[in-house]
Amino acid sequence: MTDKMNSAAMAKPKKWRDVPMAGVAFGATAEAVETGQWRSIRPLWDSEKCISCLICWNQCPDRAVTTDESGKVTGIDEFYCKGCGICAHLCPKDAIEMKPETDFAAARGDR
């Protein structure tokens, strides 16, 4: 193990000895943590209804709402979105709807 490791860049450990000791995460970041795996309901964002007020962007616990350079909402990053539904609950324009993940099982090839 080198000193300058970065968990985000690390390959997934295949053997118990390859897991970093003491469960340390290198780089002091949760970048590589796929919180999207926890999701059981998925937010569907409607670009037509959205006014880019950024309430969801601000309140999302996983910084999963994405924006462009001008600060307009562009969608939701499913790698990080854990499906808490806060965005849908807070949206003043009902631009986000939560749908069960089972609706997408076929498309996902169901793992």
Place this chain on the structure above:
Amino acid sequence: MSRREIISGNWAFAEAMRQINPDVVAAYPITPSTDIPMKFSEFVADGKVDTNFVTVESEHSAITACVTAAAAGARVMTASSANGVGLMHEIFPIAGFFRSPIVFGLVNRSLGAPINIHCDHSDSMGERDAGWIHLYCEDAQEAYDTAVMAVRLAEHDNILTPVFVCQDGFITSHGFEPVEMLDDETVKRFVGERNARYPLLDVKNPVTYGSFASTEYYFEIKRQQVEAMENALKLYDGVAREYEAVSGRYYPMLDAYRTEDAEFVVVVMSSAAGVVKDVVDELRDKGVKAGCLRIRMFRPFPFDGVAKALSHAKAIAVLDRSLSLGGTAPVVSEVRSALYRASALIPVQSYVFGLGGRDFFPQNARDIFTDLEKGQIVGEERYIGLLE
């Protein structure tokens, strides 16, 4: 130059702390270990150490501060006893898991209730699966020597595991006896500087401690702790020999006293071993092949060494200074397991003694050897010195 003084087990441990000069000590006093942080706070006040001495509001906070300081990269020591140890219970596995090489002066005292303050091993035995190394000392000299050695063991890059240095409450902690101490420079050289693997204070190589481990990796990281224990078993003797080279005193993980050809062996830990050894000498003079096996290292448990030391025995007595209510007392359960692993089906009698500081006399040891000689071995545990 080494020096010899008449001091207690607690003072001996505190003297070792002064010489080790740890970066951080966070402690909360509890009888009978109170003397350790008390004496050490004098060293702090007198400017004899550079330690950041953190006074906290509870044992839970004490050990938490110790774990965090160790993760930051500091060399850390502390002390506690009994229910103070109990209050730390939640944090001990975290210290083990974070591979925090804390050296802990554990002064054994019965876990209340009833509140009692005197010696037994119910406090440390409750922590036997916490991922700490357990070393049990027979006397004050050994408590001093073990404290110094434990730093090297805990911080060894292939071990990185916290260590309990146990001594018997009051019997050892408050009994005054001659203790030979190394000079400060020798201790300083022996312990060296801590070279932490992933210190939080290394801001150029940032790491996170304590992040969530899902079902994917929890098991794997625990397996690494098993390996650390296996390594401790392999590397212990090297550290003990290095310590012998500077001190002239050698402490094997098992103190086998006249066991080579012994037919009747009493297995015991800590201060009570002194009484048993005296009785062994007495019986040897009468032609009885008696022996004593003192287990110094309880975690990791030296299964092979125990089985080997007991291999000639016709009958074995194991003395536990704690109970496992509704189960098998901890020392006897490991000894039986060691014998079974070695396919040595020697009769073992379990005895519980000394709970809540109940004295253990030479006559008690004689009676135990008599039981062994007469083959009076039963399935149930027996109680020594109980009003019955």
